[in-house]
Amino acid sequence: MDQYERIGELAETTKYAWPSSVEERLVASGKLHARERIGLLVDAGSFREDGLFANATDPSLPADGVVTGTGTVDGRPVAIMANDQTVKAGSWGARTVEKIVRITELAYRHRLPIIYLVDSAGARITDQVELFPGRRGAGRIFANQVRLSGRVPQVCCLFGPSAAGGAYIPAFCDVVFMVEGHASMYLGSPRMAEVVIGERVTLEEMGGARMHATISGCGDNLVVDDRGAIEAARAFLSYLPSDFEGDPPREEPREPLVPLVRSLIPDAPQQGYDIHRVIEGLVDAGSFFELKPLFAPELVIGFARLDGQSIGIVANNPAVKGGVLFVDSADKAARFIWLCDAFNIPLVFLADVPGFMIGSEVERQGIIRHGAKMITAVAEATVPKVSVIVRKAYGAGLYAMCGPAFDPEATIALPGASIAVMGPEPAVNAVYYRKIQEIDDPAERERFVAARREEYERDVDLVRLAADLVVDAIVQPEDLRSELIARLSRAAVKDRHFSERRHGVPPV
Numbered sequence: 434m435d436q437y438e439r440i441g442e443l444a445e446t447t448k449y450a451w452p453s454s455v456e457e458r459l460v461a462s463g464k465l466h467a468r469e470r471i472g473l474l475v476d477a478g479s480f481r482e483d484g485l486f487a488n489a490t491d492p493s494l495p496a497d498g499v500v501t502g503t504g505t506v507d508g509r510p511v512a513i514m515a516n517d518q519t520v521k522a523g524s525w526g527a528r529t530v531e532k533i534v535r536i537t538e539l540a541y542r543h544r545l546p547i548i549y550l551v552d553s554a555g556a557r558i559t560d561q562v563e564l565f566p567g568r569r570g571a572g573r574i575f576a577n578q579v580r581l582s583g584r585v586p587q588v589c590c591l592f593g594p595s596a597a598g599g600a601y602i603p604a605f606c607d608v609v610f611m612v613e614g615h616a617s618m619y620l621g622s623p624r625m626a627e628v629v630i631g632e633r634v635t636l637e638e639m640g641g642a643r644m645h646a647t648i649s650g651c652g653d654n655l656v657v658d659d660r661g662a663i664e665a666a667r668a669f670l671s672y673l674p675s676d677f678e679g680d681p682p683r684e685e686p687r688e689p690l691v692p693l694v695r696s697l698i699p700d701a702p703q704q705g706y707d708i709h710r711v712i713e714g715l716v717d718a719g720s721f722f723e724l725k726p727l728f729a730p731e732l733v734i735g736f737a738r739l740d741g742q743s744i745g746i747v748a749n750n751p752a753v754k755g756g757v758l759f760v761d762s763a764d765k766a767a768r769f770i771w772l773c774d775a776f777n778i779p780l781v782f783l784a785d786v787p788g789f790m791i792g793s794e795v796e797r798q799g800i801i802r803h804g805a806k807m808i809t810a811v812a813e814a815t816v817p818k819v820s821v822i823v824r825k826a827y828g829a830g831l832y833a834m835c836g837p838a839f840d841p842e843a844t845i846a847l848p849g850a851s852i853a854v855m856g857p858e859p860a861v862n863a864v865y866y867r868k869i870q871e872i873d874d875p876a877e878r879e880r881f882v883a884a885r886r887e888e889y890e891r892d893v894d895l896v897r898l899a900a901d902l903v904v905d906a907i908v909q910p911e912d913l914r915s916e917l918i919a920r921l922s923r924a925a926v927k928d929r930h931f932s933e934r935r936h937g938v939p940p941v
């Protein structure tokens with residue numbers, strides 16, 4: 434066998450010579466191999482691999498357990514890292530780490546979105562001296578990811594474990610799609626927790642996909658299988674530019690299937706309704722791509738298209754907990770606003786918010802700090818932003834949903850909207866508490882409260898707010914879509930300078 438043939442054969446065996454036991458395990462688990470995942474992700478024939486022969490002197494470690502390279506997705510170049518779970522559970526040896534470090538550096542230099550296809554046991558414990566502590570050890574992956582953040586999109590599809598150090602790759606990504614039943618993320622495995630801190634929990638309780646998508650917020654969306662994760666990654670990328678200086682791709686405009694009509698929004702401020710119906714009535718048909726739908730669902734975030742242009746939507750959902758803002762909803766909004774602002778995606782806020790939650794439980798959780806984080810993100814966002822008061826915006830909820838003080842291109846109200854420091858009931862109670870207590874006769878007390886309530890509502894009448902230039906326009910529901918399209922297209926030339934400084938010190 435000459436050198437040409439030898440190299441050809443080595444390349445083939447490195448890529449495809451999986452032992453039959455591996456093949457059987459993959460089929461039984463319903464999982465795909467790293468190379469099959471890449472094949473689904475990129476445009477056919479576009480993948481160019483680096484470091485195929487890493488550790489080629491050890492045939493038990495093909496490519497050292499990771500596939501890296503570049504390809505195109507919908508014609509746009511991307512960088513890819515895919516753990517090979519069939520090689521020592523996708524653990525990272527010294528060459529694995531060097532390959533991951535290199536692909537992150539290439540993504541930085543060439544401004545390529547990077548997709549991490551993760552299925553890994555973390556550091557290869559048996560090789561720790563070579564891979565763990567040095568300048569180009571595993572820590573370098575995370576240092577590079579932090580430098581990439583906001584420069585190019587970073588997407589994680591999580592197909593299996595991402596144990597210990599490996600859990601930080603998803604953590605630094607803009608989005609994490611987790612395959613339900615397979616994906617997990619944890620710093621210490623259940624086995625380790627039992628030994629070290631005496632805790633006995635299942636893998637799902639410790640770091641399963643559903644737990645992270647509903648409770649910790651470390652996962653964004655659950656998907657049913659490997660193909661679903663890849664489809665989600667491709668869809669996510671379709672809303673984003675390739676780097677922080679690019680414009681998001683445009684698509685053909687599509688009218689909503691069912692336009693926004695008044696009857697979708699109940700008049701009574703406390704009555705619940707699903708904000709998804711309002712979103713669907715505004716955006717291009719089928720374009721809403723919700724993120725974190727199971728985490729803090731009282732606030733809805735996601736990408737959509739308006740007249741073919743990518744937008745980010747931040748909307749209160751009165752169908753869940755009345756749309757009140759909590760610690761998690763504030764965090765969810767803040768990170769999404771940062772994402773949109775980093776990648777030039779205009780923001781539309783749909784406010785129907787009674788304010789932030791009150792009570793000792795949320796105070797202990799730091800609701801003030803978390804709320805301030807959301808308000809920081811809103812204030813710092815320099816992309817075009819439009820705030821729509823759908824029905825009500827009370828208290829600091831108005832600020833968090835990009836009220837007039839936060840430089841939206843416009844504050845638009847629907848005709849039934851109200852803006853106030855708080856709802857009428859608590860306001861009357863706050864101001865007249867003692868007087869109300871002093872009235873013994875229940876009927877008289879009711880009359881007194883009703884009269885004060887009427888005075889309060891006169892003060893915050895929408896026409897009065899428009900007369901005082903608090904709102905820029907009052908728009909009928911059926912006209913809101915065209916109003917948003919016109920205002921966002923005119924704001925495209927906006928000066929995005931914010932403040933002379935290195936960076937703020939936000940409350941996080």
Ligand SMILES: CCC(=O)SCCNC(=O)CCNC(=O)[C@H](O)C(C)(C)COP(=O)(O)OP(=O)(O)OC[C@H]1O[C@@H](n2cnc3c(N)ncnc32)[C@H](O)[C@@H]1OP(=O)(O)O
Nearest residue numbers: 521522524553554555556557558559594596597598599622
């Ligand atoms: C920066 C700090 C760090 O990242 S420290 C890394 C700590 N990592 C861990 O504690 C994870 C340990 N591994 C596991 O829990 C399991 O292997 C997981 C990931 C759940 C996968 O399980 P399963 O699919 O059943 O595979 P398996 O256990 O049979 O392993 C297959 C072969 O891979 C090996 N392996 C696994 N993990 C590591 C590792 N971290 N370092 C070195 N080798 C590892 C196993 O020993 C096994 O090897 P072999 O096939 O028996 O030769």
